[in-house]
Amino acid sequence: MRGLLKLLVAAAVVSAATGLWLTAPNRVAPERFANLTGDSIKGEHVFTASGCASCHHVPGAEDKLTLSGGMAFPSDFGTFYAPNISPDSEQGIGGWTLLELANAVTRGVSPEGQHYYPAFPYNAYNKMMDQDIADLHAYLQTLPASAVPSKPHDVGFPFNIRRSLGGWKFLFFNDQWVIDVPPELERGRYLAEAQAHCAECHTPRNILGGLDTGRWMAGAPNPSGKGSIPALTPNKLTWSAEDVAYYLESGFTPDYDSVGGHMAEVVENFSHLSAEDRTAVAAYIKALPAPGTK
Template sequence: MAKRILIALAVVGGAAAVAAYAATGPNRLSETELAELPEGDAERGELVFWAGGCASCHAAKDAEGDEKLALGGGLVLQTDFGDFVVPNISMDPQDGIGAWSEEDFANAMLRGVSPEGSHYYPSFPYTSFARMEMSDIADLWAFWQTLPSVEGATQDHSLTFPFNMRRGLGLWKQAFLSDAPAVELQDPSAEVARGQYLVEGPGHCGECHSPRDTAGAINYDLWLAGAPNPDGEGRIPNITGGEGGIGSWSASDVAYYLESGFTPDFDSVGGSMVGVQESLAHLPSEDLEAIGAYLKAVPEHATSP
């Protein structure tokens, strides 16, 4: 009898293990979804590139001019989970992503899945990129083909247990990865809707400007209310109209700040926001105004604790 019980327990345990392994597997884009990828346009893709601030993390520190297009990575992000190392995403076929297909790129951007089928950590902000349109993914990939190849593989992440177990990210994604809007706005204008797309999607502003819970997921109840600096010093500011935020700024003030790097009080941009601002300055003025209009439309929050 005892032997039968042990066998039954082993069978149940084995079945549970198989089910758990299947549940944590990669969720790639379907063939139907991939068929929606249009022919990309590199010129439009360059604007998506700057909207996404790709250079602010993947280019060398203090890069200027065309050096911002050399995406060799290497930046180390120190977090409570360990150190995340920003990878080489240049067109080098060995050390970068030069050997990827467009489908590989789309799966990485929208699902956080590598060509080999492993999960990317959400230090790569696919949780925001999941909201991007297929046309922007195709355009961005077309622009990527024009970027230089940079030799040199980056180091692996250095994470503590159990966060070094990538497979577990499958469950994390089931709980937190969604293409739903971060906030629901009632009848937004076309300008506000455009700003929402830029901020919540390619711009991934909430990844730094919103607090996170103990699982590392964004707290959408305090969307854009400020958060600890992922670089380890100071705080990322509240960019809503609530107490401690940018309530005194107009949409045009926001646009001017993103274009010039100067606040309405003529203070200048600093810290990690420098690279972000320099990237966003490449966008047309109507997009910067749209970002400002969206930030004036989001729910107001006092600065998060």
């Protein structure tokens, strides 16, 4: 009996140690960013393509460069609120180093070593180039500071246990490209899969909130509970590449309808990018495989 008890205790210790190891934050190697210098001018492009202002500006405010946060993102797991990412040293991220920003953006880990919820699309940003992150860091420091505290997430048990997000990352964190493309489509893939994180809205999720990559860009329920996010796959989207590029520039569909909802923010961002970038994203979208054929 005593031997069995010792065996059970040992198994419990091993299980606990394994759980702690699996759920521990995974940070980037410091040497990756040690010699990088950011360019704030280039960083503005990264900021725009990545849609930072779309989520982090004050809801309803005309000023979209004071990133006080507060926008709500409802989900099956609770409601998440975009935090203050202005350069305020107390309430924002003004005190963050480049390495700390890189850990947040590409690993979903805070400077304090806590996991971020995947409402923050680090599972897309983790494919961004290191220099782009350095440039973004430089640009963020040029924006207005705001002392408005971040609004806490409204998430109940057990989803409020941050450590458990390490298990989610173990299952779903993926820094590899989803779609294989020829070289001429790599720019569009980079913008769509990484910076603009299109799949975060346009791809359905499984019961644990992970993206169902087998139905990549196949459309998804609207997290707000109102309607759905349309599919971008060839079996559903009949627009030409030119139609897609024009929509990203103007917000007008081939049927003379106009963009609405959060997509209006996305179009505003893309309208400030180059025509070449919009054409690249359109080409990537038209190259998407039908669901289940990837």
